[in-house]
Amino acid sequence: MRDQKRVFKDWVMPGPTAPGGQTAGPGSPETGPETLDALSGLWRIFQYERGHRFSTDDLLTAWYGTSKCPSAGRALDLGSGIGSVGMMAAWRLQGATFVTLEAQDISVRLARKSARHNGIEPRYEILQGDIRDERLLAGREPFDLVLGSPPYFPLGTGIEGEHPQTIPCRFEVRGDVSHYCAAAARNLAPGGLFAFVFPTEQLERANAAAAASGLTIVTRRDVVFREGNAPLVSLFACALASDLPLTFRDKTFVEPALVVRTAKGEVHPEYRAVKYTMGFRP
Structure with missing residues (x-):
């Protein structure tokens, strides 16, 4: 018999349960109200209604990293924001311990609330x-695995938005892709892997940042949002050049x-399959 708590629109949600117990709050005059939204399987994530919301880019980063390094025992999420990339990866790598690093206190507070709601605090340090x-x-x-979703744009190159959370998420306030690579x-542990996402039109910046950090x-896998x-x-999967055979260094297989x-x-059918493996309705 199906567990009806797991059924959503004819789909049975996979993965571990979440103890819950946390509710969306009113936030502050600075942040605005919170929302509690579906993440992987039965897990949930707290976000600000008008703040930076988790995206397809986040899902793909978590999927790409965990697919390329499925045996990771220790994982690090850089610039982790509200925790979307790290928690989706933690949902998939249920035996791994995680450390996440985020500068914004308003994002850290939500990430800790989500970790508590999903019952992963013992293995998920923020x-x-x-x-x-x-x-x-x-x-x-x-x-073994490092994940990153760097801000895409230098300050002053686009509309920054009004919510205080969105500016550092989109614009290079505290470092850029080169700092993430460094x-x-x-x-990285010996033989470890770093997965990150970055705009295709800025491919030269990503290549230079990786090379400068060894x-x-x-x-690399490009993502087309409309056929x-x-x-x-x-999406990029990187290793320390010093860990690779000489004949393999500085060579990239473009998928x-x-x-x-x-x-x-x-x-697209393949993206449906990606969503399914990450605990989302295909």
Whole structure:
């Protein structure tokens, strides 16, 4: 017999249960009200109604990293925001311990609330601080998997928005993709992997950032949001160049593009499969 708590629109939600117990609050005059939203399986995530909401980019980063490094025992999420990337990865890697690092206190507060709601606090540590500060992770064991969703744009190059949470999430207030690559390289375990997402049109910046930190982009996968259009973002899987054979360093295998929606606007079958493996209704 089906557990009706797991059934949503003819789909049975997989994965661990969540103890719950937390509710969306009114927030503050600065942040506005909170919402409690579906994440992977039975897990939930707290977000600000008018703040930075988790996105397809986040889901794909968690999926790509956990797919490329499925045996990770220790994982690090850099610039973790409200915890969407890290928690989706933790849902999939149920035996792994996680450390996340985020500078904004208003995001850290929500991430801790979500971790409590989902019952993962014993294996999910949330630190507050700047990813550029090497002292924050100094002396810790290195990580098999590092995840990152860097801000995409330099300050002053776009509309910043009114909510205080959105500006550092979209714009390079506390470092850029080069700082994410440097932090990942410092904290990777031998044979570890760093997965991140970045705009395809800024591919040269991503390549330069990885190379400057001693990383080789082992694989790259471009993401097309509508079939027939140009890719908007790319997923990167990197390893320390020093961990690779000489003949493999500085070589990238570019995988076939991942299409999110068909030309008719329907969800592409492969993206349905991606969602399914991450605990979302296909």
